[in-house]
Amino acid sequence: xxxxxxxxxxxxxxxxxxxxxxxxxxxxxxxxxxxxxxxxxxxxxxxxxxxxxxxxxxxxxxxxxxxxxxxxxxxxxxxxxxxxxxxxxxxxxxxxxxxxxxxxxxxxxxxxxxxxxxxxxxxxxxxxxxxxxxxxxxxxxxxxxxxxxxxxxxxxxxxxxxxxxxxxxxxxxxxxxxxxxxxxxxxxxxxxxxxxxxxxxxxxxxxxxxxxxxxxxxxxxxxxxxxxxxxxxxxxxxxxxxxxxxxxxxxxxxxxxxxxxxxxxxxxxxxxxxxxxxxxxxxxxxxxxxxxxxxxxxxxxxxxxxxxxxxxxxxxxxxxxxxxxxxxxxxxxxxxxxxxxxxxxxxxxxxxxxxxxxxxxxxxxxxxxxxxxxxxxxxxxxxxxxxxxxxxxxxxxxxxxxxxxxxxxxxxxxxxxxxxxxxxxxxxxxxxxxxxxxxxxxxxxxxxxxxxxxxxxxxxxxxxxxxxxxxxxxxxxxxxxxxxxxxxxxxxxxxxxxxx
Amino acid sequence: xxxxxxxxxxxxxxxxxxxxxxxxxxxxxxxxxxxxxxxxxxxxxxxxxxxxxxxxxxxxxxxxxxxxxxxxxxxxxxxxxxxxxxxxxxxxxxxxxxxxxxxxxxxxxxxxxxxxxxxxxxxxxxxxxxxxxxxxxxxxxxxxxxxxxxxxxxxxxxxxxxxxxxxxxxxxxxxxxxxxxxxxxxxxxxxxxxxxxxxxxxxxxxxxxxxxxxxxxxxxxxxxxxxxxxxxxxxxxxxxxxxxxxxxxxxxxxxxxxxxxxxxxxxxxxxxxxxxxxxxxxxxxxxxxxxxxxxxxxxxxxxxxxxxxxxxxxxxxxx
Amino acid sequence: xxxxxxxxxxxxxxxxxxxxxxxxxxxxxxxxxxxxxxxxxxxxxxxxxxxxxxxxxxxxxxxxxxxxxxxxxxxxxxxxxxxxxxxxxxxxxxxxxxxxxxxxxxxxxxxxxxxxxxxxxxxxxxxxxxxxxxxxxxxxxxxxxxxxxxxxxxxxxxxxxxxxxxxxx
Numbered sequence: 001x002x003x004x005x006x007x008x009x010x011x012x013x014x015x016x017x018x019x020x021x022x023x024x025x026x027x028x029x030x031x032x033x034x035x036x037x038x039x040x041x042x043x044x045x046x047x048x049x050x051x052x053x054x055x056x057x058x059x060x061x062x063x064x065x066x067x068x069x070x071x072x073x074x075x076x077x078x079x080x081x082x083x084x085x086x087x088x089x090x091x092x093x094x095x096x097x098x099x100x101x102x103x104x105x106x107x108x109x110x111x112x113x114x115x116x117x118x119x120x121x122x123x124x125x126x127x128x129x130x131x132x133x134x135x136x137x138x139x140x141x142x143x144x145x146x147x148x149x150x151x152x153x154x155x156x157x158x159x160x161x162x163x164x165x166x167x168x169x170x171x172x173x174x175x176x177x178x179x180x181x182x183x184x185x186x187x188x189x190x191x192x193x194x195x196x197x198x199x200x201x202x203x204x205x206x207x208x209x210x211x212x213x214x215x216x217x218x219x220x221x222x223x224x225x226x227x228x229x230x231x232x233x234x235x236x237x238x239x240x241x242x243x244x245x246x247x248x249x250x251x252x253x254x255x256x257x258x259x260x261x262x263x264x265x266x267x268x269x270x271x272x273x274x275x276x277x278x279x280x281x282x283x284x285x286x287x288x289x290x291x292x293x294x295x296x297x298x299x300x301x302x303x304x305x306x307x308x309x310x311x312x313x314x315x316x317x318x319x320x321x322x323x324x325x326x327x328x329x330x331x332x333x334x335x336x337x338x339x340x341x342x343x344x345x346x347x348x349x350x351x352x353x354x355x356x357x358x359x360x361x362x363x364x365x366x367x368x369x370x371x372x373x374x375x376x377x378x379x380x381x382x383x384x385x386x387x388x389x390x391x392x393x394x395x396x397x398x399x400x401x402x403x404x405x406x407x408x409x410x411x412x413x414x415x416x417x418x419x420x421x422x423x424x425x426x427x428x429x430x431x432x433x434x435x436x437x438x439x440x441x442x443x444x445x446x447x448x449x450x451x452x453x454x455x456x457x458x459x460x461x462x463x464x465x466x467x468x469x470x471x472x473x474x475x476x477x478x479x480x481x482x483x484x485x486x487x488x489x490x491x492x493x494x495x496x497x498x499x500x
Numbered sequence: 501x502x503x504x505x506x507x508x509x510x511x512x513x514x515x516x517x518x519x520x521x522x523x524x525x526x527x528x529x530x531x532x533x534x535x536x537x538x539x540x541x542x543x544x545x546x547x548x549x550x551x552x553x554x555x556x557x558x559x560x561x562x563x564x565x566x567x568x569x570x571x572x573x574x575x576x577x578x579x580x581x582x583x584x585x586x587x588x589x590x591x592x593x594x595x596x597x598x599x600x601x602x603x604x605x606x607x608x609x610x611x612x613x614x615x616x617x618x619x620x621x622x623x624x625x626x627x628x629x630x631x632x633x634x635x636x637x638x639x640x641x642x643x644x645x646x647x648x649x650x651x652x653x654x655x656x657x658x659x660x661x662x663x664x665x666x667x668x669x670x671x672x673x674x675x676x677x678x679x680x681x682x683x684x685x686x687x688x689x690x691x692x693x694x695x696x697x698x699x700x701x702x703x704x705x706x707x708x709x710x711x712x713x714x715x716x717x718x719x720x721x722x723x724x725x726x727x728x729x730x731x732x733x734x735x736x737x738x739x740x741x742x743x744x745x746x747x748x749x750x751x752x753x754x755x756x757x758x759x760x761x762x763x764x765x766x767x768x769x770x771x772x773x774x775x776x777x778x779x780x781x782x783x784x785x786x787x788x789x790x791x792x793x794x795x796x797x798x799x800x801x802x803x804x805x806x807x808x809x810x811x812x813x814x815x816x817x818x819x
Numbered sequence: 820x821x822x823x824x825x826x827x828x829x830x831x832x833x834x835x836x837x838x839x840x841x842x843x844x845x846x847x848x849x850x851x852x853x854x855x856x857x858x859x860x861x862x863x864x865x866x867x868x869x870x871x872x873x874x875x876x877x878x879x880x881x882x883x884x885x886x887x888x889x890x891x892x893x894x895x896x897x898x899x900x901x902x903x904x905x906x907x908x909x910x911x912x913x914x915x916x917x918x919x920x921x922x923x924x925x926x927x928x929x930x931x932x933x934x935x936x937x938x939x940x941x942x943x944x945x946x947x948x949x950x951x952x953x954x955x956x957x958x959x960x961x962x963x964x965x966x967x968x969x970x971x972x973x974x975x976x977x978x979x980x981x982x983x984x985x986x987x988x
Contacts, residue, residue: 192871416931
């Protein structure tokens with residue numbers, strides 16, 4: 001009950017005109033940076049921190065966290081409309097979201113994503129308000145060992161994204177994994193495969209790769225014959241069809257839970273709940289064949305999951321002062337700069353502040369959904385812009401976006417290379433999503449494995465000694481066996497896919 | 501023909517001289533750029549941004565901060581070091597500069613730059629879980645001696661400044677730790693709070709939240725003076741261990757920047773570093789304000805270069 | 820598979836009239852070529868991973884993971900090459916569009932390259948406008964193309980440079 005009282009007092013803080021305004025600014029900026037590829041919420045938050053000097057701490061944090069969760073909404077828009085993911089979490093949304101846009105259902109995809117994000121966001125904030133602290137304690141038990149098992153579990157999920165042919169899926173997976181080894185070795189600090197290039201020391205940038213593979217290759221494809229690029233005949237309404245409602249609702253509910261739980265675990269990435277949610281929906285669906293061809297659950301689930309991840313990720317920060325992702329780390333810096341140290345003491349020392357921020361997140365999510373539902377219709381009209389006008393614009397935005405990654409032309413060049421690779425791969429039907437996802441997982445997996453081995457004095461025993469890790473590994477094994485069995489069952493279909 | 505050449509040479513010289521005096525007379529004429537070789541949002545970035553604001557007020561021209569992350573700071577620093585030495589492009593210089601050669605990351609060294617001044621010290625804090633069986637550094641070392649290789653000490657990456665901090669303590673006391681690298685100080689602190697490791701030697705600002713939450717305790721600060729943020733915590737020297745270790749940050753210009761320009765920049769930096777806003781920020785982030793003028797800074801960096809190279813060569817990194 | 824062969828035959832028939840370079844290119848197996856590139860990429864990494872120590876003082880060295888990974892990648896590449904030669908053939912002529920369309924794609928690619936080279940010397944506004952102008956020029960009247968490309972570049976510049984202080988040259 002204390003929590004509810006706190007929340008009530010929090011609304012009193014958050015509902016002042018000033019704070020409402022800052023909340024609005026925050027979510028709007030967040031959404032904008034989500035739309036612009038390259039500039040992520042991490043950069044935007046960092047750049048805006050100096051502007052918050054003169055502000056009251058609570059207003060400053062309300063605005064900065066608004067950028068954080070607002071960015072998740074924005075990322076969807078580019079994924080759906082122009083197949084260009086602005087961050088890792090949106091890679092999954094491209095798979096079905098862009099297909100839906102091609103069918104003229106961009107409005108539905110965006111609408112469902114907005115509603116799902118809203119539900120996911122609100123539910124995870126409720127979770128944060130009511131059951132946050134004990135959960136955060138539990139999440140601390142995820143060390144490198146448990147993390148490795150979780151990543152391995154994620155890898156088995158990638159198998160579900162492989163498209164029609166296993167071999168082609170494997171090729172994509174290994175390209176991603178091999179690329180992820182470029183850069184400084186996580187344990188010894190040795191440089192690997194950098195070819196003497198200082199730009200490669202910290203590896204290739206994920207945003208650059210995904211913009212090249214998805215966005216640029218799409219532009220190249222369209223440039224083949226601009227006048228022939230198909231436009232959807234007409235735009236459908238914002239709401240899903242009746243028969244889709246039930247499965248969409250289920251996808252949103254599952255996405256909420258997944259995102260929240262994974263958000264609690266420090267050191268994960270928002271791409272992981274999105275990936276797991278997508279695979280889960282595909283597996284649960286009676287018609288898995290629709291996935292990749294514009295299945296609405298494939299948008300609803302992952303989009304919900306990445307927003308509910310945001311709420312979950314705030315829990316370790318507010319309750320223990322642990323920054324669980326780069327953006328959260330910058331938020332932590334902002335807290336400290338305003339003389340506040342996040343942690344359990346903050347709840348007792350300055351309850352109006354904590355609850356004010358939490359309440360503002362309710363309001364921010366409400367603002368976002370109110371903004372997004374009508375906007376979704378407008379955004380969807382972008383799909384109707386003639387390609388000869390749209391594509392060059394997307395091209396230059398991608399280029400500038402890649403430039404912002406390290407403020408150097410290097411990333412633009414890398415993006416161009418991946419654009420060409422992506423173009424060729426589209427032609428010979430190699431799926432792109434596994435490359436990006438294994439790239440994310442691969443880097444984290446090797447680090448976690450080597451840390452875990454080193455912590456156990458050079459042995460792998462820790463993987464089975466930790467109960468959490470053991471449970472995840474067993475789950476991963478079940479999933480893997482399950483999907484292999486399903487493959488065998490569908491062997492005819494698979495071979496047909498290979499031949500077709 | 502010869503005459504013509506002479507004429508050309510003279511006119512070029514005149515132009516150059518004219519340009520040079522002009523530049524000296526009215527530096528700065530346009531905006532000054534400070535390159536931060538790390539991503540936005542970190543302590544280095546914030547330091548540079550506040551300093552830039554202060555310098556802007558003094559120089560009367562915009563001072564812009566640009567982030568060029570990558571290669572442990574190598575990408576950004578190399579770019580500035582190779583740039584035109586006119587004082588319009590400066591670099592934030594982190595402690596990593598003196599480690600680059602030893603770690604084979606780049607050819608950068610103290611000689612690559614002219615220093616404008618040092619602004620900050622970043623104290624390392626030996627921190628353990630609050631329910632650990634040791635309350636002082638002496639107990640901790642005793643425990644480490646009894647269990648060689650058992651104590652897992654987290655750092656912010658192999659070859660990073662905090663890894664070297666732990667190694668310095670190790671070498672000084674003749675004990676063996678099991679160093680666990682993380683991808684930054686924050687994940688290491690998180691792992692410490694989850695009791696996956698036994699200690700960390702990172703910036704005291706990074707552990708402040710955990711200490712306030714009662715989950716962590718600091719055994720010692722590795723700077724010569726106590727950290728104002730934790731006035732009760734003794735230094736290593738007070739605890740009887742003759743070792744001082746800290747990260748630092750300063751600003752530099754490309755080698756060959758004219759002296760008058762450097763003086764002008766140095767004066768602006770000194771002013772910026774003595775502002776209250778800067779001091780408040782630095783203390784709130786768990787760092788220490790430590791201004792050194794260009795000459796002292798040069799001497800300090802050269803000493804650090806020797807100190808780190810000595811340490812690193814003993815650690816057999818990069819092998 | 821049968822369909823593929825039929826299509827390939829068709830392509831061959833088409834190409835039969837003109838025994839030119841483009842006909843030769845059209846008959847190539849795109850999957851094979853991609854597989855070979857991937858194989859080369861894996862072999863390169865496999866080779867390089869031997870320069871890294873396999874073991875370090877404590878267990879796994881920096882070379883272990885990449886060596887296994889690229890080793891398996893070589894296997895996957897060979898499997899893929901085998902598959903694309905037997906089970907599923909992607910002829911260049913079928914998968915890739917005609918010369919004209921490829922020319923369009925190449926044009927974009929090279930204008931991006933030109934942009935890269937120009938950016939640091941002439942600045943973003945000029946280079947960006949030029950890039951957009953090249954892409955617009957063929958579809959719009961000249962004055963409209965100029966106006967559009969300069970307008971869009973300026974908007975980009977304002978959004979990124981002014982709002983997010985990205986240091987565009």
